Amino acid sequence: MTVATATLTKVPNFINGQWIDSGASEWIDVTNPATGEVIAQTPLCSAAEVNAAVEAAAAAFPEWRRTPPQDRIQPLFKLKQLLEDHVDDLGRILTQENGKTLTEAKAELRRAIENVEVACGIPMMMQGYNLEDVTPGVDEMQIRQPLGVVAAIVPFNFPAMVSYWFLPYAIACGNTFILKPSERVPLSMHRAFELLEKTGLPKGVVNLVNGGKEVVDALCDHPQVRAISFVGSTPVARHVYTRSAASGKRMQCQGGAKNHVIVLPDADMELATQIISDSAFGCAGQRCLAVSVAVTIGEAQETFRDSIAHAASSIRVGNGLDAGIQMGPVITRESKQRIESLISAGVGEGAKPILDGRNTKIPKYESGNFVTPTILDGLPSNSQLANTEIFGPVLSLVHANSIDEAMEFLRRSPYGNQASLFTTSGSAARKFRYEAPAGNIGINIGVAAPMAYFPFSGWKESFFGILHGQGRDAVEFFTESKIVVERWSRQETRKF
Numbered sequence: 001m002t003v004a005t006a007t008l009t010k011v012p013n014f015i016n017g018q019w020i021d022s023g024a025s026e027w028i029d030v031t032n033p034a035t036g037e038v039i040a041q042t043p044l045c046s047a048a049e050v051n052a053a054v055e056a057a058a059a060a061f062p063e064w065r066r067t068p069p070q071d072r073i074q075p076l077f078k079l080k081q082l083l084e085d086h087v088d089d090l091g092r093i094l095t096q097e098n099g100k101t102l103t104e105a106k107a108e109l110r111r112a113i114e115n116v117e118v119a120c121g122i123p124m125m126m127q128g129y130n131l132e133d134v135t136p137g138v139d140e141m142q143i144r145q146p147l148g149v150v151a152a153i154v155p156f157n158f159p160a161m162v163s164y165w166f167l168p169y170a171i172a173c174g175n176t177f178i179l180k181p182s183e184r185v186p187l188s189m190h191r192a193f194e195l196l197e198k199t200g201l202p203k204g205v206v207n208l209v210n211g212g213k214e215v216v217d218a219l220c221d222h223p224q225v226r227a228i229s230f231v232g233s234t235p236v237a238r239h240v241y242t243r244s245a246a247s248g249k250r251m252q253c254q255g256g257a258k259n260h261v262i263v264l265p266d267a268d269m270e271l272a273t274q275i276i277s278d279s280a281f282g283c284a285g286q287r288c289l290a291v292s293v294a295v296t297i298g299e300a301q302e303t304f305r306d307s308i309a310h311a312a313s314s315i316r317v318g319n320g321l322d323a324g325i326q327m328g329p330v331i332t333r334e335s336k337q338r339i340e341s342l343i344s345a346g347v348g349e350g351a352k353p354i355l356d357g358r359n360t361k362i363p364k365y366e367s368g369n370f371v372t373p374t375i376l377d378g379l380p381s382n383s384q385l386a387n388t389e390i391f392g393p394v395l396s397l398v399h400a401n402s403i404d405e406a407m408e409f410l411r412r413s414p415y416g417n418q419a420s421l422f423t424t425s426g427s428a429a430r431k432f433r434y435e436a437p438a439g440n441i442g443i444n445i446g447v448a449a450p451m452a453y454f455p456f457s458g459w460k461e462s463f464f465g466i467l468h469g470q471g472r473d474a475v476e477f478f479t480e481s482k483i484v485v486e487r488w489s490r491q492e493t494r495k496f
């Protein structure tokens with residue numbers, strides 16, 4: 001199997017409207033997680049290469065911010081059409097570099113496109129407000145202006161979608177933009193930038209710099225970068241948040257997760273099982289909104305345990321490009337080892353593996369990083385694993401006697417990305433929505449992913465900052481508010 005951009009071995013940067021080969025001395029292999037085949041190499045770029053991108057973006061900013069919003073969104077309309085036209089080849093690239101199934105890859109691209117569509121509304125969304133005669137003859141208004149050069153640093157699990165939580169809003173608001181993709185999956189955004197190149201955006205408005213920690217730290221430290229959007233694990237989110245604060249940037253840093261679902265005995269058990277199975281094992285559990293702990297109440301314990309074990313064991317695991325495959329591999333060999341050792345740790349802490357995905361080999365893909373769906377029953381609530389993000393296809397089952405007891409699991413969790421409840425009771429649903437300490441809430445929903453016109457929330461150690469990605473939050477994040485108080489009419493006010 002070859003990538004759609006078959007000749008691409010060394011991934012270049014895109015700076016000032018040009019593809020530029022990196023002068024990096026270190027490169028890392030990009031491996032197809034299903035086959036183990038090396039499909040490209042990512043340069044670990046230097047601070048000097050970051051500086052070149054910042055200078056290009058800074059030079060493009062004055063003219064771009066003066067371009068009327070109506071004109072700034074025209075390239076986004078073209079981008080939407082280009083993305084629509086290339087869903088198939090982009091989807092294949094995503095599957096080859098990330099491992100998710102082609103269906104999942106295309107669903108991810110739909111979410112990316114949705115964000116482009118919403119950002120096309122910037123001429124409305126960016127408007128301020130005003131009030132006449134705050135005192136006779138004096139008017140006051142709030143206007144929104146772009147920040148300048150902004151940057152986004154994104155993770156491996158949704159390389160296309162997460163980049164689009166930021167890119168379209170940032171540039172539509174009049175900023176110029178630098179993207180740092182995950183070094184493990186640089187190919188889909190490389191292809192997306194080839195499409196961006198065709199939209200007629202002026203040079204320097206969007207830039208792409210590949211790499212790892214050195215690029216991230218250089219972006220955090222650069223005095224001309226005004227804002228950073230980060231999505232990744234909690235330790236790195238915290239690092240980016242604190243390091244960027246030193247140079248006075250505004251930040252939105254989304255971190256890791258450990259998401260709970262509570263299953264009440266009155267739930268529609270068939271629906272709950274199917275949806276929770278999709279949530280826990282879709283994208284091989286490598287979703288920040290994946291459910292990873294199911295808390296059953298009362299007699300839901302037995303019924304749900306039996307039905308989820310049946311559903312999970314019937315998931316077809318393999319290469320995401322093959323027909324009928326429902327779950328792909330995890331991202332790297334190290335990730336597979338880490339997930340397997342966390343399963344072992346859970347078993348060591350007293351959980352019973354009623355489905356065990358360790359040491360999986362998929363015929364024809366023996367070099368792939370496969371872990372099949374795993375269910376750990378009876379994980380003790382005080383175990384270390386109960387609050388550790390696994391980021392793999394592992395669902396832990398715990399039991400509680402009441403919804404209040406179940407909520408304790410959520411309160412004790414350091415994370416607050418998502419919490420879900422399955423029930424047919426309106427009052428239980430309202431109580432849950434009211435009390436659950438998480439930023440994205442699902443009622444009979446397994447992956448409570450907000451549409452692009454709502455912000456992607458996240459609480460506790462799942463988010464550092466105030467304004468989230470997507471929707472109105474994105475517009476506020478990528479603009480500065482200015483208050484103007486004006487007096488023009490001398491007759492209506494005091495005489496001078």
Ligand code: NAD
Binds near residue numbers: 183233236288417462
């Ligand atoms: P990661 O933290 O390893 O990497 C994220 C980005 O940070 C990458 O671009 C990477 O190059 C960079 N990076 C990695 N280590 C760094 C370091 N020491 N210093 C500076 N930069 C560094 O995350 P990942 O493994 O790519 O993605 C998975 C994680 O992302 C999971 O924890 C998942 O929950 C989280 N995630 C969260 C959300 C959310 O919305 N909250 C969404 C998607 C993924």
